[in-house]
Amino acid sequence: MYDYTGARTEFRGPTDVAVYLEEIQESLGEFLGEQAGVFHEIISDKVHLDLLVFPPNDIKNNWTLVTSGMSDLPMNAPDNLHPRQDFERAELVFMLPATWFAAGENGMISENQLADPNKYWPIRLMKSLARMPHDYGSWIWSSHTVASQGSPPEPYADNTKMSGVILLRPPSWPEGRDVLRAVDGTKINFFAVVPLHADEMTLKLNKGVKALIIALDSAGVSDVLDAGRPSIVKKKRYLGLF
Template sequence: MTEEQTPGGSRVYHHHARTSDFEVAHGDEETIAAVDRHIAQYLGEVSGVWHEIVSDLVHIDVHVVAPSADHDFYSLVTSGMSDRPMTVPEDADVPEFAELVVHLPVDWPLTQEAFQEERHYWPIRLLKVLGRLPHEYGTWLGHWHTIPNGDPPEPYADDTALCAAMITPPVVTAAEFDELITPSGKRIAFYQVLPLHADELALKLTEGTEALLDRLNESEVDGVVDPARPSCVR
């Protein structure tokens, strides 16, 4: 792994893929149950789970919470990313364990048939890629980290210009949702995934996180994925 600093003060890490063999992962039953209860308490009852069949390093399932009177969007939450600790720097006061959430609009098709098209499946793929990334590359994810979809970043699907992701605190849920302590004492952070445009990513790297957050707030970007939303930089 190599590191550089951007003009905006962000650290950029260039990771290299591990050379070890495929390592079959098995879920931690206690953590799975604790995550399920946490989701139900703060987001609503889980209406379905997409299970991985064979997993490398960590077994990442995706829990689905349907829209309700309290939340007019779908919530997709990982379970399994926290089976292993991330490689968190000693000076970072954040949990070593994490799970991810993404919110989708009520009309997003969530069927196996729809998932044959990447324009419907990419948010789920993104959760799985990001959930495995810290363990694949010996790194970590935390607030305001940004991850491009390739170098240079490519759109996630053919119907969107979104091509990067920023890790944020949960912004459309109760504040208590952001952390879970399991019965055995494992401290798990819950982070929201916010897809970005290429120029939004560039703004963050050149002018800093606050500059991007100001633009996002001015444009009222609410945290629910909108593949067609315009960039807040233009």
């Protein structure tokens, strides 16, 4: 559940939440433009997830949604990574076309739009993915794929056939902006959530992440959501590789 603030305000709550909110806001604002507001989570478990909203502007003609709070707690990164602490903290990014939401007078997304499942599902997906490593003592990172619930995995909403995601360093962001070194020395990594079709997930499973990324790039798939795009597997005849 979320409430929102149409202005850039400090979250008031326990001292162990929203640890890096202000630093994340400042860093992202330098290249994403002015932030419209924050969806503040009202009910939280383990981590308090705020959602920063950057509307379409002259810099980027799309909505950019970024979690803040996932990085408050470390993930259970593998022991063989060095330095391990640099792989423990992350936030998620979802980029939506300018037409996905209609901006209100203050540039913020109106609450009534979030009642539409076909509009809200990217936010629901971000929240689920951001909680997953903390709920299960696990770790998610760049090139990791996650399928939706169900067997077979179910599409996220009626307006898309996609049922999984891959996490990537945001391809459209300026170089080096996918990492924030906080004042206390903590390294926060940002990963774009890029939805996938089921057979694209299978391509990655059978041929590896490099084959999937090459296929996505060849088909012109960007980090801005195209909910109705066809599968690149069918388009590029990758079924023959299986």
